[in-house]
Amino acid sequence: MTTPPAIGSDMPPLEPSCPRCHAKIGRVHRKWCPVARCLATGLQRTGHDETCLCAKDTWSGRWPGAAECFEYGWTYGDGLPDLNRLMSTATWDPVAHRWIRPGHRTSTD
Known part of the structure:
Protein backbone atom coordinates (compact mmCIF):
# COMPACT_ATOMS: atom_id res chain seq x y z
CA MET A 1 0.00 0.00 0.00
CA THR A 2 1.21 3.50 -0.79
CA THR A 3 2.08 5.87 2.04
CA PRO A 4 -0.31 8.84 2.43
CA PRO A 5 0.95 12.15 1.09
CA ALA A 6 3.22 14.30 3.20
CA ILE A 7 1.53 17.51 4.23
CA GLY A 8 3.61 20.50 3.24
CA SER A 9 3.56 23.90 4.87
CA ASP A 10 2.09 25.36 1.65
CA MET A 11 -0.96 23.11 1.85
CA PRO A 12 -4.11 25.00 2.86
CA PRO A 13 -5.85 24.06 6.12
CA LEU A 14 -8.47 21.32 6.19
CA GLU A 15 -12.06 22.25 5.44
CA PRO A 16 -14.22 20.91 8.30
CA SER A 17 -17.03 19.83 5.98
CA CYS A 18 -17.62 19.03 2.32
CA PRO A 19 -18.58 22.21 0.46
CA ARG A 20 -21.42 20.40 -1.35
CA CYS A 21 -23.07 17.83 0.95
CA HIS A 22 -21.65 19.15 4.26
CA ALA A 23 -20.27 15.76 5.38
CA LYS A 24 -17.83 16.28 8.25
CA ILE A 25 -14.22 14.99 8.09
CA GLY A 26 -14.26 11.19 8.21
CA ARG A 27 -17.97 10.96 7.36
CA VAL A 28 -19.43 9.45 4.20
CA HIS A 29 -20.59 11.87 1.49
CA ARG A 30 -24.30 11.86 0.72
CA LYS A 31 -25.30 9.68 -2.23
CA TRP A 32 -25.87 12.61 -4.62
CA CYS A 33 -22.73 14.58 -3.68
CA PRO A 34 -20.69 15.60 -6.77
CA VAL A 35 -17.49 15.81 -4.69
CA ALA A 36 -17.61 12.10 -3.72
CA ARG A 37 -15.36 9.79 -5.76
CA CYS A 38 -15.83 6.20 -6.93
CA LEU A 39 -13.05 4.44 -5.03
CA ALA A 40 -12.68 1.90 -7.85
CA THR A 41 -11.92 4.50 -10.54
CA GLY A 42 -11.14 7.79 -8.75
CA LEU A 43 -13.75 9.53 -10.89
CA GLN A 44 -16.85 11.36 -9.76
CA ARG A 45 -19.25 8.98 -8.02
CA THR A 46 -22.43 10.81 -9.05
CA GLY A 47 -23.83 9.09 -12.11
CA HIS A 48 -21.31 6.24 -12.13
CA ASP A 49 -22.34 2.64 -12.76
CA GLU A 50 -24.85 1.70 -10.06
CA THR A 51 -23.60 -1.91 -10.14
CA CYS A 52 -20.13 -0.77 -8.98
CA LEU A 53 -19.35 -2.31 -5.61
CA CYS A 54 -16.88 0.39 -4.55
CA ALA A 55 -16.74 1.49 -0.93
CA LYS A 56 -18.34 4.79 0.02
CA ASP A 57 -16.06 7.83 -0.11
CA THR A 58 -15.55 9.95 3.01
CA TRP A 59 -14.72 13.64 3.26
CA SER A 60 -11.02 14.08 4.10
CA GLY A 61 -11.04 17.82 4.60
CA ARG A 62 -9.56 18.37 1.12
CA TRP A 63 -10.92 18.39 -2.41
CA PRO A 64 -10.30 14.98 -4.05
CA GLY A 65 -6.79 14.86 -5.51
Missing part, protein backbone atom coordinates in the same frame (compact mmCIF):
# COMPACT_ATOMS: atom_id res chain seq x y z
CA ALA A 66 -5.59 18.07 -3.84
CA ALA A 67 -3.25 16.27 -1.42
CA GLU A 68 -1.56 14.44 -4.30
CA CYS A 69 -1.15 17.69 -6.26
CA PHE A 70 0.62 19.32 -3.33
CA GLU A 71 2.73 16.21 -2.72
CA TYR A 72 3.85 16.11 -6.39
CA GLY A 73 4.35 19.87 -6.66
CA TRP A 74 1.54 20.20 -9.21
CA THR A 75 0.13 23.56 -8.19
CA TYR A 76 -0.55 26.87 -9.81
CA GLY A 77 1.49 29.88 -8.71
CA ASP A 78 -1.24 30.99 -6.35
CA GLY A 79 -1.13 27.71 -4.39
CA LEU A 80 -4.09 26.00 -6.04
CA PRO A 81 -3.84 22.28 -6.89
CA ASP A 82 -3.53 21.53 -10.62
CA LEU A 83 -6.29 18.92 -10.72
CA ASN A 84 -6.33 18.94 -14.53
CA ARG A 85 -2.70 17.81 -14.61
CA LEU A 86 -3.44 15.18 -11.98
CA MET A 87 -6.38 13.72 -13.91
CA SER A 88 -4.53 13.69 -17.23
CA THR A 89 -1.14 12.47 -15.95
CA ALA A 90 -1.55 10.32 -12.83
CA THR A 91 -3.02 6.82 -12.45
CA TRP A 92 -5.69 5.93 -9.91
CA ASP A 93 -4.68 3.22 -7.42
CA PRO A 94 -7.94 1.44 -6.48
CA VAL A 95 -6.36 -0.27 -3.46
CA ALA A 96 -4.63 2.77 -1.93
CA HIS A 97 -7.50 5.09 -3.04
CA ARG A 98 -5.14 7.76 -4.34
CA TRP A 99 -3.54 9.09 -7.52
CA ILE A 100 -0.03 7.83 -8.35
CA ARG A 101 2.33 9.92 -10.49
CA PRO A 102 3.92 8.45 -13.62
CA GLY A 103 6.85 6.13 -13.06
CA HIS A 104 5.65 4.98 -9.63
CA ARG A 105 4.05 1.60 -9.00
CA THR A 106 0.48 1.20 -7.89
CA SER A 107 -0.47 -1.44 -5.34
CA THR A 108 -1.93 -3.55 -8.17
CA ASP A 109 1.34 -3.65 -10.21
Whole structure:
Protein backbone atom coordinates (compact mmCIF):
# COMPACT_ATOMS: atom_id res chain seq x y z
CA MET A 1 0.00 0.00 0.00
CA THR A 2 1.21 3.50 -0.79
CA THR A 3 2.08 5.87 2.04
CA PRO A 4 -0.31 8.84 2.43
CA PRO A 5 0.95 12.15 1.09
CA ALA A 6 3.22 14.30 3.20
CA ILE A 7 1.53 17.51 4.23
CA GLY A 8 3.61 20.50 3.24
CA SER A 9 3.56 23.90 4.87
CA ASP A 10 2.09 25.36 1.65
CA MET A 11 -0.96 23.11 1.85
CA PRO A 12 -4.11 25.00 2.86
CA PRO A 13 -5.85 24.06 6.12
CA LEU A 14 -8.47 21.32 6.19
CA GLU A 15 -12.06 22.25 5.44
CA PRO A 16 -14.22 20.91 8.30
CA SER A 17 -17.03 19.83 5.98
CA CYS A 18 -17.62 19.03 2.32
CA PRO A 19 -18.58 22.21 0.46
CA ARG A 20 -21.42 20.40 -1.35
CA CYS A 21 -23.07 17.83 0.95
CA HIS A 22 -21.65 19.15 4.26
CA ALA A 23 -20.27 15.76 5.38
CA LYS A 24 -17.83 16.28 8.25
CA ILE A 25 -14.22 14.99 8.09
CA GLY A 26 -14.26 11.19 8.21
CA ARG A 27 -17.97 10.96 7.36
CA VAL A 28 -19.43 9.45 4.20
CA HIS A 29 -20.59 11.87 1.49
CA ARG A 30 -24.30 11.86 0.72
CA LYS A 31 -25.30 9.68 -2.23
CA TRP A 32 -25.87 12.61 -4.62
CA CYS A 33 -22.73 14.58 -3.68
CA PRO A 34 -20.69 15.60 -6.77
CA VAL A 35 -17.49 15.81 -4.69
CA ALA A 36 -17.61 12.10 -3.72
CA ARG A 37 -15.36 9.79 -5.76
CA CYS A 38 -15.83 6.20 -6.93
CA LEU A 39 -13.05 4.44 -5.03
CA ALA A 40 -12.68 1.90 -7.85
CA THR A 41 -11.92 4.50 -10.54
CA GLY A 42 -11.14 7.79 -8.75
CA LEU A 43 -13.75 9.53 -10.89
CA GLN A 44 -16.85 11.36 -9.76
CA ARG A 45 -19.25 8.98 -8.02
CA THR A 46 -22.43 10.81 -9.05
CA GLY A 47 -23.83 9.09 -12.11
CA HIS A 48 -21.31 6.24 -12.13
CA ASP A 49 -22.34 2.64 -12.76
CA GLU A 50 -24.85 1.70 -10.06
CA THR A 51 -23.60 -1.91 -10.14
CA CYS A 52 -20.13 -0.77 -8.98
CA LEU A 53 -19.35 -2.31 -5.61
CA CYS A 54 -16.88 0.39 -4.55
CA ALA A 55 -16.74 1.49 -0.93
CA LYS A 56 -18.34 4.79 0.02
CA ASP A 57 -16.06 7.83 -0.11
CA THR A 58 -15.55 9.95 3.01
CA TRP A 59 -14.72 13.64 3.26
CA SER A 60 -11.02 14.08 4.10
CA GLY A 61 -11.04 17.82 4.60
CA ARG A 62 -9.56 18.37 1.12
CA TRP A 63 -10.92 18.39 -2.41
CA PRO A 64 -10.30 14.98 -4.05
CA GLY A 65 -6.79 14.86 -5.51
CA ALA A 66 -5.59 18.07 -3.84
CA ALA A 67 -3.25 16.27 -1.42
CA GLU A 68 -1.56 14.44 -4.30
CA CYS A 69 -1.15 17.69 -6.26
CA PHE A 70 0.62 19.32 -3.33
CA GLU A 71 2.73 16.21 -2.72
CA TYR A 72 3.85 16.11 -6.39
CA GLY A 73 4.35 19.87 -6.66
CA TRP A 74 1.54 20.20 -9.21
CA THR A 75 0.13 23.56 -8.19
CA TYR A 76 -0.55 26.87 -9.81
CA GLY A 77 1.49 29.88 -8.71
CA ASP A 78 -1.24 30.99 -6.35
CA GLY A 79 -1.13 27.71 -4.39
CA LEU A 80 -4.09 26.00 -6.04
CA PRO A 81 -3.84 22.28 -6.89
CA ASP A 82 -3.53 21.53 -10.62
CA LEU A 83 -6.29 18.92 -10.72
CA ASN A 84 -6.33 18.94 -14.53
CA ARG A 85 -2.70 17.81 -14.61
CA LEU A 86 -3.44 15.18 -11.98
CA MET A 87 -6.38 13.72 -13.91
CA SER A 88 -4.53 13.69 -17.23
CA THR A 89 -1.14 12.47 -15.95
CA ALA A 90 -1.55 10.32 -12.83
CA THR A 91 -3.02 6.82 -12.45
CA TRP A 92 -5.69 5.93 -9.91
CA ASP A 93 -4.68 3.22 -7.42
CA PRO A 94 -7.94 1.44 -6.48
CA VAL A 95 -6.36 -0.27 -3.46
CA ALA A 96 -4.63 2.77 -1.93
CA HIS A 97 -7.50 5.09 -3.04
CA ARG A 98 -5.14 7.76 -4.34
CA TRP A 99 -3.54 9.09 -7.52
CA ILE A 100 -0.03 7.83 -8.35
CA ARG A 101 2.33 9.92 -10.49
CA PRO A 102 3.92 8.45 -13.62
CA GLY A 103 6.85 6.13 -13.06
CA HIS A 104 5.65 4.98 -9.63
CA ARG A 105 4.05 1.60 -9.00
CA THR A 106 0.48 1.20 -7.89
CA SER A 107 -0.47 -1.44 -5.34
CA THR A 108 -1.93 -3.55 -8.17
CA ASP A 109 1.34 -3.65 -10.21
